[in-house]
Amino acid sequence: MTSDSGEDYDPETLFDTSRNNRQQIYNNRELVDTNHVPAADKIVGRKEEIQRLANVVSPLIDGQPTNSVLIYGKTGTGKSLVAKHIMQRLEVEAEQRPTDIGTAYVNCGSANGTTRAVRNIGASLAPEMSSVSFPTRGLSTDEYFERIWEVVNTHYDSVIITVDEVDMLRDDSPLMVLSRAGETGVVDVPISIIGISNKINYRDQMDERTKSSFGHREFVFDPYDAAQLREILEHRREAFQENVLGDAVIPRIAALAAKEHGDARKGVNLLFYLGEHAVEEGYDEITEAMIDDVRELADAERLNSLISGLPSHARLIIVALAALTKGDEGTDQWFRTSDIFDTYEIYCEREGADPLSGERRRQILDELSFLEITEAKTNHGGKNVGTYKEHRLMYDPDVVEHVYDATDPAML
Ligand SMILES: Nc1ncnc2c1ncn2[C@@H]1O[C@H](COP(=O)(O)OP(=O)(O)O)[C@@H](O)[C@H]1O
Ligand SMILES: [Mg+2]
Incomplete structure (x- = not known):
């Protein structure tokens, strides 16, 4: 086979990863994926928030009822991370005890509608071997809820569900139905909800009854300062091979993220884009000068994904x-x-x-x-x-x- 340019074209090597420099750039790419949950000792400046949240949910470890909570804070202040971390720790702790704890996580921002969000909660909650299925289409929200109750009552002693970016739902009824499931008697084990919103004023748009089921248990996550951002990003340095990341890169990104209301997501995401850029362009190092090249692309991708719906x-x-x-x-x-x-x-x-x-x-x-x-x-x-x-x-x-x-x- 010949190519237009007349160069030899060898299909055998087309997908040969050793031919591109991915391995020269990355050591552990997962560390710059914004969905990655870092190990406990790599979580910066959230000790108090984690402890307070743990205090609220700890009765679940013994199958005891507890409150639901709302977490507010701007984008990239560690809300999703802290909620996921707490659920992981609960699971580990529950393994030491006779309690079967069910955990579920749903991101309403990517779930595309209320019905789909409820369906995803069910799919996330159901154990792999469960006979209850959560098909992606064909069922009503109510039917998904019925199935969720069945899963809860069959498999668990207590349940915790994180409903992330809850402001992206047009109505907060799922939050209310879930947080009041115990009261209304549809389940016989405690369910607790961690609701998360990027909007500080989300509470104002909540239904009164939902509000009352959450009481006043609210946490507000403050933005990070430049020093914290730098530490967060330093922990991600190992995403890259040694000597790939120039010394000035992390301080500069931390400064940019600090300007952007202390947004750690922005920082981690920029590191990700820098890595991809270096691979694509065949560079063997990442320099400060490349930051401007990828900033626009990173923002464009975010904008594109927002308007795709x-x-x-x-x-x-x-x-x-x-x-x-x-x-x-x-x-x-x-x-x-x-x-x-x-x-x-x-x-x-x-x-x-x-x-x-x-x-x-x-x-x-x-x-x-x-x-x-x-x-x-x-x-x-x-x-x-x-x-x-x-x-x-x-x-x-x-x-x-x-x-x-x-x-x-x-x-x-
Ligand atoms: N305290 C922290 N320590 C380490 N990494 C953090 C911390 N807070 C946020 N991050 C990282 O920043 C990114 C955004 O955090 P995330 O929890 O998604 O923010 P939010 O949900 O508030 O928008 C993720 O990659 C996360 O791992
Ligand atoms: Mg989040």
């Missing part, structure tokens, strides 16, 4: 807002709904797409601020102006350009 025109609306933002550097960068829609229509024309109705556009704008891609505020303009909304893009417009480039015009 939205109608395709959401991309054009974001692109319109990005264009306004870019064209108006130096101003406060807030734009009125009508201005965004005017620009959106220009992009529709350019792409040969029919503009959506006013109602649907507005829905998309609401979604964008819900996902914190934009920020929205309502202005009361006074007697002759009336009330109007303004929006601000939370991403660099250059990041949006990547997303636009990735848009398939056929999808619009």
Whole structure:
């Protein structure tokens, strides 16, 4: 077989991993995966939070009922990590005792809807050998709940369920149903919930009855400072082979993450992107200068995954807002709904797409601020102006350009 360039093309070596430099870059790639749960001695600055949470859930080890808790805090403050860590420790501890403890974890941000989130809880909770199944489709939320109760009553003495990014659910009824399962008598063993939200004000949007079932057991996780971020990232250095990571890289990333409200996720994720970048480009080391190359890509991927669940025109609306933002550097960068829609229509024309109705556009704008891609505020303009909304893009417009480039015009 010949290739266009005339070079020899050998199918035998196409997938030969020893030919690329993955092994030269990575020692243990898992350490820069943001879902990885680090060992206890690698968890930085969360001793008190872990102890307080342990105090709340410890009765479960003896099959005794306990409270549910809510954890709040900004992205990357270790909420998911601490909850997973506590569940792991509970499991280990319960092994020493006659208690069978059931644990489940669901991330509502990636579960795509209430029914799917409930289904995933069931699938996570059911032991491998369970006769109760949780098919991915075809069942109602109620039916999944029925099956969850059956699993709980058949297999366990107590249960703990972490419902992560719970604000991504449109209604909090699953939280209420789960946290009140004991009271309502559908299960005969204690169930305790750890609800987690990235939104500090999530409590305000909760149903009163859900709130009351959680009582006032709330933890707020504070952002990390630069020193803590640096320590967190230093523990991930072993993801890479010795001498791969330049000395200035971690301090610089820690400083960037500190600026970003102390977001450890941002930091770990940048290390991940740096590693991938080095492999792709065939570099044998990672330098500070590469950070800027990957920052934009990392943000673009995050933005892309956020909008992947939205109608395709959401991309054009974001692109319109990005264009306004870019064209108006130096101003406060807030734009009125009508201005965004005017620009959106220009992009529709350019792409040969029919503009959506006013109602649907507005829905998309609401979604964008819900996902914190934009920020929205309502202005009361006074007697002759009336009330109007303004929006601000939370991403660099250059990041949006990547997303636009990735848009398939056929999808619009
Ligand atoms: N205290 C910590 N010690 C070590 N790593 C941490 C700590 N807090 C967060 N991380 C790491 O930062 C990333 C984001 O943490 P995560 O728990 O997902 O944050 P949150 O759920 O609050 O958004 C993960 O890779 C996690 O392992
Ligand atoms: Mg989280």
